[in-house]
Amino acid sequence: MDNNEGMIGMALGSWLVALAGGVLAAVLLMVLGDWGFMQGAFAGFVVWIVFGAIISWIMTRPLPGPATLSSDAAAQEAPAATPAPAATTAAADAPKVQPSKRLAGEEELAARKGDWKYEKDAEAEAAAKPEKTVAKTAAPATSDTDRPAALTDGPRDGGADDLKKISGVGPKLEETLNSLGIWHFDQVASLTKDDIAWVDERLRFKGRIERDDWVGQAKKLASGG
Structure with missing residues (x-):
């Protein structure tokens, strides 16, 4: 009221x-x-x-009563109940199935367990693997054993010729020719095709002997021309 x-x-x-x-x-x-x-x-x-x-x-406007406020506060403060894992409990409580009777040969199989090991037949494995062929490095067309006979270990008594007079031969190339055993014009003039191939293989610029006609130039220089 x-x-x-x-x-x-x-x-x-x-x-x-x-x-x-x-x-x-x-x-x-x-x-x-x-x-x-x-x-x-x-x-x-x-x-x-x-x-x-x-x-x-x-x-x-009607205000909420004290009982309503108390129930709302209690609902907010109360933690949510965590359901128990039913599946885990059921699995733990389930009885383990035990065989009612041992099978025939089970003891023999258990005794042999771990002793047997599969191994490939060594011969079959060797046959399956292809043989590795070792590629041999082809020997160069010419070697030191094919060294031209006209080459010498040093110049003759009169001293070495000035090979730089041959067109295409510079100071460095002259040193290379000397190291190979070529010191004189007549040595260059007497080089055969095989000798030229041997010397050309050891030069930095290949093909220069025939391209610059060293043999023809050396013949003229050896004859004093």
Whole structure:
């Protein structure tokens, strides 16, 4: 009973406050806004209705009781229950299946367990693997055993000829020819095709002997031409 009377009192007070606001709004509009009496009164009525409805709804809205607040707080604080792993428990409790009777030959098989090992037949494995053929490095076309007979280990008593007089022979190439055993013009002039191949294989620029005609040049220089 007391609760209902309080609600009615709050609603009535809300409308009275709204009525005061509506009157104030009408007076301000007529005085400051130069509105007519009917216009100000209508605007004040609208303000009273809207303002009164809002205040009345706010003031008379029912609040949650203490019991409701307590139950909501308890529901938030209580942790969620973790379900027990039913599958794991069932598996642990399940009885192990034991054979009712030992099979024939089981003891012999258990005794031989771990002794047998599969090994490939050595001969079959050797036959399966292809033989590796070792490629032999081909010997060069010419070797030191084919060294031309005209070559010597050093110059003759008169000293070495100036091989740089042969077109295409520079100081470095002259040193290379000396290291091979060529010191004189007549040695170059007497080179055969095989000798030329042997010497050409040891030169940095191959084919120069025949391209520059060293043999022909050496013959002229050996004869004093």
